[in-house]
Amino acid sequence: MPHGSPTSGVGRVVAGRYVLLNRPGSGGMGHVWLAHDRRLECEVALKELVLRETEDEPERTARVARARAEARHAAGLRGHPHVVTVHDVLEHDGLPWIVMEYLPGAVDLRDLVERDGPQPPAECARVGLAVLDALTAGHERGVLHRDVKPANILLAPDRTGAPYARVLLTDYGISVQPDTGTAGLRGKLADVRSLAVVPTGKGWEAARGRVVCLVLGAHGPVYGPLDEHRKEGTAFADTATMQKRDCLRVPSARDALLVPSSGAHDQEVLGFTRLGAGVTLARARTESDAACARDVPPRLYGFDPSGYQAASWTSEGMWKTGAHFVVCTVRRQNGGTMEGVGP
Known part of the structure; x- marks a missing residue:
């Protein structure tokens, strides 16, 4: 043999x-x-x-x-x-x-996608949330998996026989624990969970099949510079990449740069609002500040109305897709920096 x-x-x-x-x-x-x-x-x-x-x-x-x-x-x-x-x-x-x-009838996600092709958005969200839940449980015990990939995600029938109902993470072969030579790692592990926003009906067509996925940490969304993933000083080419609580340096009316919240910044992202389907991009650029002041007022985030006002950012990409989303920010009324202020 x-x-x-x-x-x-x-x-x-x-x-x-x-x-x-x-x-x-x-x-x-x-x-x-x-x-x-x-x-x-x-x-x-x-x-x-x-x-x-x-x-x-x-x-x-x-x-x-x-x-x-x-x-x-x-x-x-x-x-x-x-x-x-x-x-x-x-x-x-x-x-x-x-x-x-033993998991009879199980298949790993890699083989499933190779065989059946891309999965529906709702199924992707279900699998992703299950894996994140497993990772969170590991992080709470100080265990970092380090090898999350489709081949290590199993889909198996449940007790009713429904195929792929169970989502299971496997293969902790290269996982690490802080008490085994990685001192201080546990303090850096976030309680990470995700929120998947899946459009329906006409919204799915307008979004061209894209799903919004927000990665949430222990205190809300992950934001600000993140090593090589979101470099400090990066200019935003599209508002779609702006995250809530991002801090911006604004050298001109059309330029916004990502900066740490601990340093001087001109604006902070508070949230988002959506303008009507009939609103053109040119019109949005004149009306978005008022829309943000109405829908995402800075006072609800702890900013004193006597010293702060709503501001906004729009981008061509949001109008090309038909999404019409506006990023709402806050800034000082006198145009000064916001280092060390806010809620």
Whole structure:
């Protein structure tokens, strides 16, 4: 039998208890087996760590440590509805094996999309929210997954038999924990959740099939400069990329630059409003300030009306798509900077 064949090892008994039946999958860390638990008379999934002959001793030691860490981290999330349950970790022939729940009829998201194509927006939102819920549970325990990808997201039937009803995150093989050499990481982990806004009817056509996804942290939306993702000083080419609570430096009436809220800034984004379908872009640029003062008044955000007033930003992109959204901001009435002020 060639080494690595899906049937190589079938019938082998692991730890005197688990009989290997077949090998439905493999990954970077090893093989996943369907096995029969002779003690409990049920089927389980076993993850086998496979070491490569080219690995030196330090590499082998690191991979064994990673496998043990995966079992420990995933076991800490046992019972979460969106994490594959780990029942046990055992040693066999000097290597760790992970005993997990068996998910008959499961398919990973990568294979599903390759087979059926892009999924409907509502389904994408459902899967995304489930995965974020699993990640949040891990973050609350100080565990960072670090390998979230379609191949590690499983869709499985529920007890009623509804296909793909269960969404489960798996493979904590490269996860980390602050107490294992990443001091201070836990304090940087946000309680991240998402909000997906899916247009309906004519709005879906106007948005050209796009879904708005907001990433929410422990205190609201993620905003401001974020390393390489949103560089400090970046000029906004389109208002669609502005986030609530972003702070702006405004060198001219048509230019807005992203700056940290801790420093001097000219405006702060408070929210958004939408103008009527018949309003042209030229007209919007003269009426948007008044619309924001009416729909997103700064006083509701703690800004004293005697010193602050509503301002706004419009962009051509919002009119090309038919969305007609306006970004509403606040600024000082005298035009001064807003460093260290506000609610």
